[in-house]
Amino acid sequence: MAKLFSTNNLLDIQHLKSELDLLDIDILKDYIDFLINEELAFYVNSIEEYKMFPKLNLEWEYPAIVSNMIIDIDKDSNHNLESIIKCCENINCRHIQIRFFNETLFSDLQILLKTINESNVICVELFIPAHAKLCNKDLISLIKKNKKISNILLYNYCKDMVLFNQGEYGTGTILCTRQNLNTELLCGNFHFNYFVVNIDFFSESQKYNTCLNRKICIDKKGFIKNCPSMRENFGKFTEVNLKLAIENPQFIKYWHINKDNINKCCDCEFRYICIDCRAYTENIEDIHSAPLKCGYNPYTLSWSNWSDAQG
Numbered sequence: 001m002a003k004l005f006s007t008n009n010l011l012d013i014q015h016l017k018s019e020l021d022l023l024d025i026d027i028l029k030d031y032i033d034f035l036i037n038e039e040l041a042f043y044v045n046s047i048e049e050y051k052m053f054p055k056l057n058l059e060w061e062y063p064a065i066v067s068n069m070i071i072d073i074d075k076d077s078n079h080n081l082e083s084i085i086k087c088c089e090n091i092n093c094r095h096i097q098i099r100f101f102n103e104t105l106f107s108d109l110q111i112l113l114k115t116i117n118e119s120n121v122i123c124v125e126l127f128i129p130a131h132a133k134l135c136n137k138d139l140i141s142l143i144k145k146n147k148k149i150s151n152i153l154l155y156n157y158c159k160d161m162v163l164f165n166q167g168e169y170g171t172g173t174i175l176c177t178r179q180n181l182n183t184e185l186l187c188g189n190f191h192f193n194y195f196v197v198n199i200d201f202f203s204e205s206q207k208y209n210t211c212l213n214r215k216i217c218i219d220k221k222g223f224i225k226n227c228p229s230m231r232e233n234f235g236k237f238t239e240v241n242l243k244l245a246i247e248n249p250q251f252i253k254y255w256h257i258n259k260d261n262i263n264k265c266c267d268c269e270f271r272y273i274c275i276d277c278r279a280y281t282e283n284i285e286d287i288h289s290a291p292l293k294c295g296y297n298p299y300t301l302s303w304s305n306w307s308d309a310q311g
């Protein structure tokens with residue numbers, strides 16, 4: 001059936017029927033009913049109508065060497081955030097996620113936001129642990145005053161809730177979770193809620209890795225990495241120029257591993273909407289090994305069984 005559509009996404013039913021015997025026509029009808037019911041296909045009445053649905057252009061490009069950066073900070077970190085953010089400007093990286101694993105003071109957040117507001121960074125997401133010295137009122141005032149904050153995730157909170165929602169363009173929210181996210185080791189979990197369904201992600205996933213492409217990270221010890229959870233590092237931020245780190249072929253080798261190159265994922269129906277993980281894989285010796293924390297098996301499980309199991 002896939003082959004029937006592979007040439008131009010158009011199935012000429014009348015022509016096809018004329019080439020099939022009665023039994024095959026019944027099978028074909030079942031296939032077509034399935035595609036129509038699942039909204040995977042639709043009828044057109046003429047070639048003119050079909051031409052009104054041109055093929056999507058799935059070329060993906062991004063106007064910077066790096067699209068996003070993760071910075072991890074714990075109580076022993078010795079990061080010079082001002083210097084890191086300055087380097088972001090040099091590589092034209094405009095989106096940053098900063099994950100605090102330690103109790104952060106409001107005054108430190110204010111200093112950080114001042115630096116970000118004066119930089120070319122356009123968007124910052126903050127992961128902050130809830131603690132007694134950080135009050136909700138201050139966080140709400142912080143997010144109201146600093147439009148560059150896309151979201152704040154307040155973890156280790158007493159309940160799961162939306163604390164604040166500015167309601168503008170889907171950003172400016174403070175989300176609270178009971179989960180304790182005070183370590184990079186929690187990365188790489190898979191859940192159907194994490195699927196990303198938009199044309200930008202879908203296009204990027206055709207050729208590139210859906211987690212690591214154009215990403216750079218500074219881990220809590222100051223090492224430059226593809227992902228803070230990965231063991232491989234490319235030197236300390238204080239000693240290695242970020243641009244040189246990115247030019248290292250070993251650094252960018254992960255960018256081009258798309259789901260079609262990954263064991264198991266290559267046969268999964270979710271491969272173009274699913275975020276990858278190269279930090280935790282089934283076989284650490286194999287760069288194309290399947291993500292370790294994904295419980296879905298495209299060969300034996302159905303989508304509905306998996307979603308039921310995940311709750």
Ligand code: SF4
Nearest residue numbers: 265268270271274294
């Ligand atoms: S098998 Fe791969 S593509 Fe499919 S859900 Fe799991 S990680 Fe995602």
